[in-house]
Amino acid sequence: MENLKxxxxxxxxxxxxxxxxxxxxxxxxxxxxxxxxxxxxxxxELIAAYKEARQDQGFINELKSLLKNYVGRPTPLFFASRxxxxxxxxxxxxxxxxxxxxxAHKINNALGQILLAQRMxxxxxxxxxxxxxxxxxxxTVCALMNxxxxxxxxxxxxxxxxxxxxxMKLLGAEVVGVDSGSRTLKDAINEALRDWVTNINxxxxxxxxxxxxxxxxxxxxxxxxxxxxxxxxxxxxxxxxLPNLLIACVGGGSNAIGLFYEFLKDSNVEIVxxxxxxxxxxxxxxxxxxxxxxxxRPGVLQGTFSYILQDSDGQIASTHSVSAGxxxxxxxxxxxxxxxxxxxxxxxxxxxEALEAFQxxxxxxxxxxxxxxxxxxxxGLKAAAKLSKDKVVIVNLSGRGDKDVHTVADVLGVSx
Amino acid sequence: MSRIAExxxxxxxxxxxxxxxxxxxxxxxxxxxEQLIIKMAECGADIIELGVPFSDPMADGPVIQRATERAxxxxxxxxxILDLVGRVRKVSQIPIVLFSYFNPLLQFGLxxxxxxxxxxxxxxxxxxxLSPEESENFLNILKKHNLDMIFLLxxxxxxxxxxxxxxxxxxxxxxxxxxxxxGMQQKLSDTVKxxxxxxxxxxxxxxxxxxxxxxxxxxxxxxxxxxxxVVGSRIVAEIEVSRDQSELVEKIGNLVKELxx
Numbered sequence: 132m133e134n135l136k137x138x139x140x141x142x143x144x145x146x147x148x149x150x151x152x153x154x155x156x157x158x159x160x161x162x163x164x165x166x167x168x169x170x171x172x173x174x175x176e177l178i179a180a181y182k183e184a185r186q187d188q189g190f191i192n193e194l195k196s197l198l199k200n201y202v203g204r205p206t207p208l209f210f211a212s213r214x215x216x217x218x219x220x221x222x223x224x225x226x227x228x229x230x231x232x233x234x235a236h237k238i239n240n241a242l243g244q245i246l247l248a249q250r251m252x253x254x255x256x257x258x259x260x261x262x263x264x265x266x267x268x269x270x271t272v273c274a275l276m277n278x279x280x281x282x283x284x285x286x287x288x289x290x291x292x293x294x295x296x297x298x299m300k301l302l303g304a305e306v307v308g309v310d311s312g313s314r315t316l317k318d319a320i321n322e323a324l325r326d327w328v329t330n331i332n333x334x335x336x337x338x339x340x341x342x343x344x345x346x347x348x349x350x351x352x353x354x355x356x357x358x359x360x361x362x363x364x365x366x367x368x369x370x371x372x373l374p375n376l377l378i379a380c381v382g383g384g385s386n387a388i389g390l391f392y393e394f395l396k397d398s399n400v401e402i403v404x405x406x407x408x409x410x411x412x413x414x415x416x417x418x419x420x421x422x423x424x425x426x427x428r429p430g431v432l433q434g435t436f437s438y439i440l441q442d443s444d445g446q447i448a449s450t451h452s453v454s455a456g457x458x459x460x461x462x463x464x465x466x467x468x469x470x471x472x473x474x475x476x477x478x479x480x481x482x483x484e485a486l487e488a489f490q491x492x493x494x495x496x497x498x499x500x501x502x503x504x505x506x507x508x509x510x511g512l513k514a515a516a517k518l519s520k521d522k523v524v525i526v527n528l529s530g531r532g533d534k535d536v537h538t539v540a541d542v543l544g545v546s547x
Numbered sequence: 548m549s550r551i552a553e554x555x556x557x558x559x560x561x562x563x564x565x566x567x568x569x570x571x572x573x574x575x576x577x578x579x580x581e582q583l584i585i586k587m588a589e590c591g592a593d594i595i596e597l598g599v600p601f602s603d604p605m606a607d608g609p610v611i612q613r614a615t616e617r618a619x620x621x622x623x624x625x626x627x628i629l630d631l632v633g634r635v636r637k638v639s640q641i642p643i644v645l646f647s648y649f650n651p652l653l654q655f656g657l658x659x660x661x662x663x664x665x666x667x668x669x670x671x672x673x674x675x676x677l678s679p680e681e682s683e684n685f686l687n688i689l690k691k692h693n694l695d696m697i698f699l700l701x702x703x704x705x706x707x708x709x710x711x712x713x714x715x716x717x718x719x720x721x722x723x724x725x726x727x728x729x730g731m732q733q734k735l736s737d738t739v740k741x742x743x744x745x746x747x748x749x750x751x752x753x754x755x756x757x758x759x760x761x762x763x764x765x766x767x768x769x770x771x772x773x774x775x776x777v778v779g780s781r782i783v784a785e786i787e788v789s790r791d792q793s794e795l796v797e798k799i800g801n802l803v804k805e806l807x808x
Contacts, residue, residue, distance in 0.1 A: 167606045172703035321605045329727040445654030446602040
């Protein structure tokens with residue numbers, strides 16, 4: 132796959148073709164910078180440093196080299212022939228982000244940001260994690276760069292992702308359990324923000340999704356855009372045409388925007404984001420932010436204006452998903468914009484549908500997908516079945532499922 | 548002239564500074580919040596900051612986080628807090644600043660909130676996570692209803708930001724004494740005094756210092772160079788400790804007396 136675009140272009144074409152966000156991080160009405168005054172200083176510092184870095188050839192070359200030699204990019208675009216045959220509809224391709232070093236797309240962003248932190252002279256890294264994949268990616272790049280690393284993680288997530296907790300510790304990170312609120316990703320972000328606001332001079336906050344205040348949604352998107360850039364040239368090489376449909380799961384939304392971004396201008400490519408439908412339609416039972424009857428509507432949480440699951444008084448709701456990585460009440464602001472402008476459709480897949488897709492992919496293709504990615508697979512099965520055999524679907528397999536084996540065993544009533 | 552401006556002017560005449568206690572509305576319950584405001588006003592508080600509980604208080608330390616959780620467990624809503632201020636106004640004219648994260652206000656409806664806030668007798672609104680950059684719309688709404696918007700400035704704020712905030716602010720400026728979250732501390736940061744004088748270069752508005760002020764000595768120290776001191780976590784911690792005792796209101800009154808002496 133040598134026709135992979137140069138990261139030089141990957142960080143810069145963005146501005147040529149797409150007119151958002153504006154200079155203050157707005158995607159239409161969404162995004163922006165809703166933070167206490169103290170955080171404006173490190174954010175402005177970060178905005179300036181990122182602006183400079185994305186035009187610096189040295190920075191781009193180093194990132195490019197690490198993505199190739201350390202992460203193992205480009206990741207394959209794999210034709211899932213048995214799954215395709217099973218469904219009996221469109222051809223299903225899987226973008227294998229699960230084959231990245233550390234097992235998920237999260238490392239693309241973690242590497243970009245650790246290089247930025249180094250340029251800024253920050254000696255201490257903090258991050259939040261939900262499923263643990265971003266925590267592992269951050270701990271990994273901190274080990275690589277010999278940098279102090281502290282990861283905040285909700286204690287409920289630590290329980291369901293115990294394997295990733297131990298991985299982070301092996302990588303030399305300090306994992307701090309967060310016992311407030313719902314004890315999941317949202318609460319880990321609150322605690323990371325509290326740490327950052329206390330240690331702004333020494334500390335870099337390595338945020339893991341296309342969320343939070345400007346410039347994070349834009350920066351994380353830019354670092355993840357490589358997924359779609361590769362997929363676009365790969366499918367053109369393999370099929371000679373653009374795909375008819377792109378599918379990715381959406382928690383905060385970084386793997387999704389990473390796949391989607393390069394295709395946004397291709398108006399004949401249909402794009403679908405899959406939220407966590409959880410175990411029911413009522414508030415608290417799911418994590419589908421665009422489900423208006425289920426409590427999703429625009430609001431401000433953790434620095435950004437976007438769709439949020441909340442009660443009528445503006446208190447943030449608890450969420451449920453079998454996958455820790457999708458279990459979050461807000462969605463990245465660019466997704467809110469793409470939703471309202473109807474460029475991207477958003478649907479949901481339930482816990483059960485995701486669990487079925489998990490097992491199906493294991494048996495048919497020999498791939499254990501992350502439970503997060505299993506939501507995208509679940510919708511992919513349904514969508515492909517409705518399309519004719521000459522159509523092409525790309526599903527983003529954002530991570531591998533080894534971390535979820537215990538959860539799946541629990542649900543299936545198997546004791547390990 | 549607004550109640551806040553009048554208050555600072557009156558204090559200036561008698562060469563005093565403002566003591567501004569913060570409490571979370573609904574902690575431990577609304578009836579006691581009402582009594583606490585009235586008692587604190589009697590015991591030397593000059594302005595009250597009344598916190599709206601929010602599920603995700605990212606700028607707050609553990610003391611105020613717990614107060615927020617206690618209030619939310621009681622099911623406190625913004626509309627209850629507005630009604631509470633209406634009841635207080637029948638007996639006290641102490642200026643009240645509604646202190647909130649943005650989302651509960653946004654969901655209430657900003658226009659509706661401003662109208663209702665004015666009706667019940669709130670004087671100003673401070674939104675922890677509404678940066679000056681994002682505040683234009685809400686600021687215009689508050690202006691229309693003659694409500695002050697209180698902005699924060701921190702040791703990390705550039706002179707450029709200070710100038711910008713000075714243009715937008717009314718009522719007073721809240722100077723955040725140090726980086727970090729809300730909470731008590733043993734010793735005030737050395738950055739406070741230079742912060743106040745930097746802000747002073749940009750505005751004639753009163754400047755109140757908050758974050759980490761927890762005893763009479765610190766209030767005194769801050770009031771040498773600023774126009775007021777905000778005390779939050781110390782009072783909220785006392786409410787937490789004494790919340791099941793019948794003498795809670797009396798105790799908080801005594802604490803405010805001590806802080807204001």
